[in-house]
Amino acid sequence: xxxxxxxxxxxxxxxxxxxxxxxxxxxxxxxxxxxxxxxxxxxxxxxxxxxxxxxxxxxxxxxxxxxxxxxxxxxxxxxxxxxxxxxxxxxxxxxxxxxxxxxxxxxxxxxxxxxxxxxxxxxxxxxxxxxxxxxxxxxxxxxxxxxxxxxxxxxxxxxxxxxxxxxxxxxxxxxxxxxxxxxxxxxxxxxxxxxxxxxxxxxxxxxxxxxxxxxxxxxxxxxxxxxxxxxxxxxxxxxxxxxxxxxxxxxxxxxxxxxxxxxxxxxxxxxxxxxxxxxxxxxxxxxxxxxxxxxxxxxxxxxxxxxxxxxxxxxxxxxxxxxxxxxxxxxx
Numbered sequence: 001x002x003x004x005x006x007x008x009x010x011x012x013x014x015x016x017x018x019x020x021x022x023x024x025x026x027x028x029x030x031x032x033x034x035x036x037x038x039x040x041x042x043x044x045x046x047x048x049x050x051x052x053x054x055x056x057x058x059x060x061x062x063x064x065x066x067x068x069x070x071x072x073x074x075x076x077x078x079x080x081x082x083x084x085x086x087x088x089x090x091x092x093x094x095x096x097x098x099x100x101x102x103x104x105x106x107x108x109x110x111x112x113x114x115x116x117x118x119x120x121x122x123x124x125x126x127x128x129x130x131x132x133x134x135x136x137x138x139x140x141x142x143x144x145x146x147x148x149x150x151x152x153x154x155x156x157x158x159x160x161x162x163x164x165x166x167x168x169x170x171x172x173x174x175x176x177x178x179x180x181x182x183x184x185x186x187x188x189x190x191x192x193x194x195x196x197x198x199x200x201x202x203x204x205x206x207x208x209x210x211x212x213x214x215x216x217x218x219x220x221x222x223x224x225x226x227x228x229x230x231x232x233x234x235x236x237x238x239x240x241x242x243x244x245x246x247x248x249x250x251x252x253x254x255x256x257x258x259x260x261x262x263x264x265x266x267x268x269x270x271x272x273x274x275x276x277x278x279x280x281x282x283x284x285x286x287x288x289x290x291x292x293x294x295x296x297x298x299x300x301x302x303x304x305x306x307x308x309x310x311x312x313x314x315x316x317x318x319x320x321x322x323x324x325x326x327x328x329x330x331x332x
Contacts, residue, residue, distance in 0.1 A: 042072060042073065042074045043072075043073045043074065043100045043101065043298060043299065043302045044073075044074045044076065044097075044099040044100045044101075045068060045073050045074065045075050045076065045099065045100065045101050045102075045103060045298050046076045046078070046090070046091070046093075046094030046097065046099040046101070046102045046103070047064060047068075047075060047076070047077050047078070047102075047103045047104065048078045048080055048087045048090040048091055048094075048102075048103075048104035048105070049061055049064075049077065049078065049079050049080060049104075049105060050080055050082060050087075050105050050106075050107050050130075050131070051079060051080055051081050051082040051107075052079065053082060053179075053211065053212045053213050053240075054212050054213065054214070054238055054239070054240040054266070054268075055239065055240060055266075055268040055269070055270055055271075055332070056238060056239070056240070056266045056268050056286065056288045056332075057212075057288070059268065059288040059289070059331075059332035060105075060130065060288035060289075060290060061077075062332075063288060063289045063290060063291035063292075064077075064129075064290065064291045064294060065077065065291075066291060067291025067292050067294065067295045068291070068295060070295075071295040071298075071299070073295060073298060073299075076094065076097065076099060078090035078093070078094075080107060082107060082179070082211075083107065084106075084107045084108055084111060087104060087106070087107055088111075088112075088115050090104075091104060091115050091118075091119065092115060092118065094119075094124070095118055095119055095122050095124060098122075098124075099124060100124070100298075100302045101124065101125050101126075101127065101298045101301050101302055102119055102124055102125070102126045102127070103126070103127040103128070103129050103294060103298065104126075104128065104129065105128070105129045105130040105131050106128065106131045106132070106133050106182075106183070107131075107179070107182065108179070108180075108181040108182055109131070109132060109133055109134040109181060109182065109183050109186065110133070110134050110181065112133045112135060112140075113135050113137065113140065116133075116135065116140035116141060117140060119140075120139070120140055125141075125142045125301040125302070126140065126141040126142060127141065127142055127143050127144070127145065127294065127297055127298065127301060128141050128143070128144040128145070128146070129144075129145050129146060129290055129294055130145075130146040130147070130288075130290060131146065131182060131183040131184065132144055132146070132183045138309070142297075142301050142307055142309075143297055143301070143307050143308060143309055143310070143311060144309070144310055144311070145290055145293055145294055145297060145311040145313070146290065146311075146312075146313060147286050147287070147312070147313050147315060148187075148312060149183060149184045149186075149187030149188050149191070149286075150187040150188075150190055150191040150194075151191060152184075152187075152188055152191060152265050152284045152286060152315075153187060153188040153189060153190060153191025153192035153193075153194070153195070154191040154192070154194060154195050155191075155284045155317055156188070156191070156192050156195075156235060156263045156265065156282070156284050157191065157192045157193075157194065157195025157196050158195055159263065159282045159317070160173075160195075160196060160202070160233060160235075160261075160263060161195060161196065161198065161199055161202075163261065163281075164199065164201070164202070167201070168201060169201065170201050170203065170232075171199075171201050171202045171203070171232045171233060172203060172205045172228065172230050172231055172232045172233070173196070173202060173203065173204045173205065173231075173232065173233040173234075173235055174204070174205060174206040174207070174221075174224045174228065174231050174233070174234050174235070175189065175192075175204050175206070175207040175208075175234075175235045175236075175237075176208070176209075176210040176217050176220060176221065176234065176235070176236040176237060176241040176242070176245060177189060177207060177208065177209045177210065177237055178209065178210075178211070178212045178237040178238060178241075179209065179211050179212055180209050180211075184237060184238075184265075184286075185209070185237055188237045188265060189207075189237070192235060204235075205228055205231075206224050206227070206228055208220050208223075208224075210236070210237075210241040210244070210245075212237065212238050212240060212241060213240060213241065213244070214240040214241065214243050214244040215244060216241065216244065217236060217240060217241030217242060217243065217244030217245045217248075218244035218245060218247045218248045219244075219248075220241075220245075221234070221244065221245035221248035221249065222248045222251075222252075225248060225249070225252045225254075231260050232260065232261065233260065233261045233262075233263065234249075234260055234261070234262045234263070235263045235264075236262065236263070236264045236265070237264075237265055238264060238265055238266045238286075239264045239265070239266040239267065239268050239270060239271025239274075239280075239283065240266075240268075240270075240271075241264070242262055242263075242264035242271065242274070242280060243270055243271060243274060245262070246262070246274060246279050246280075256274075256279040256280070257278045257279045257280060257281050258278075261281045262279070262280045262281055262282075263280075263281060263282045263283075263284075264280055264282075264283050264284075265283065265284045265285075265286055266283070266284075266285070266286050266288075267283045267284070267285040267286065267287075267318055268288075268332055269327070269330050269332060271283055272318065272323045272326065272327050272330060273323075273327065275318060275319075275320055275323040276320060276323040276324045276327055278320060281319075281320070282317065282318070282319060283317065283318045283323070284315075284317050285315040285316050285317060285318065286313075286315060287313050287314070287315050288332055289331065289332065290313065293311060293313070297311065
């Protein structure tokens with residue numbers, strides 16, 4: 001295996017922390033065999049997943065597992081169950097096992113410098129997937145592959161501005177945030193707020209985390225409905241929370257998509273079905289199918305080749321009619 005020493009200078013000017021806005025976990029152990037990496041010529045990848053909190057995350061895990069198998073890469077998989085301490089422990093286990101490459105989707109943005117420095121000292125390249133970190137030292141990782149969550153929030157805001165264009169009445173918005181401190185929660189909120197700030201009639205009257213979970217989305221929406229009877233719009237940071245909220249809205253005797261307009265992010269099959277049925281009004285896509293692109297980066301990083309510091313996934317948005325067209329061939 002050939003490795004090249006990467007420096008911060010090699011990444012400067014290419015990757016700024018301000019644009020690191022990466023998308024959304026069994027046990028927190030190493031998820032693989034003990035001992036060192038393989039001696040059979042295969043690349044060994046240690047991957048730490050956030051958890052299994054949503055349909056999006058399940059599809060993301062499947063994409064990574066299937067793509068590793070197809071690429072002939074030995075995957076050591078660890079499920080952090082949504083806990084940063086589990087993820088840090090898993091990464092340290094990967095270092096001990098002397099894997100060739102480490103990739104992970106960070107639970108939160110902060111608190112990674114120490115363990116990333118340990119990986120760098122061990123000469124193991126690290127790739128961030130789906131979510132970013134806020135480290136000022138960008139030499140601690142080689143690349144970040146995923147969505148631009150700020151742009152996703154902006155797309156949601158753009159649709160809402162157009163929906164209420166020319167209208168003067170107040171628009172009361174409730175927001176179901178993702179996991180507190182996570183990149184998608186912070187950035188989807190930021191992008192959305194930037195857009196709706198241009199219309200003084202729009203106001204977020206309630207905003208609370210639903211932790212990207214359907215059950216939590218339902219529970220939080222129930223409290224929103226009890227405390228804020230006049231709700232015009234729900235903005236949910238993922239489909240699962242939005243789907244949970246739909247249950248609460250229907251239980252309250254209201255019609256989702258009509259009495260309360262709903263915007264979500266992800267475009268998983270369940271969300272797209274609700275959109276096609278008119279229960280959701282607009283979905284911003286965040287593709288979980290990162291596996292093939294990730295495996296290409298892993299191969300190049302292992303070979304010591306230069307890889308892009310930022311790899312964006314290609315994504316779109318969906319209206320009701322577009323969802324109906326896309327559903328028959330939807331992979332997730």
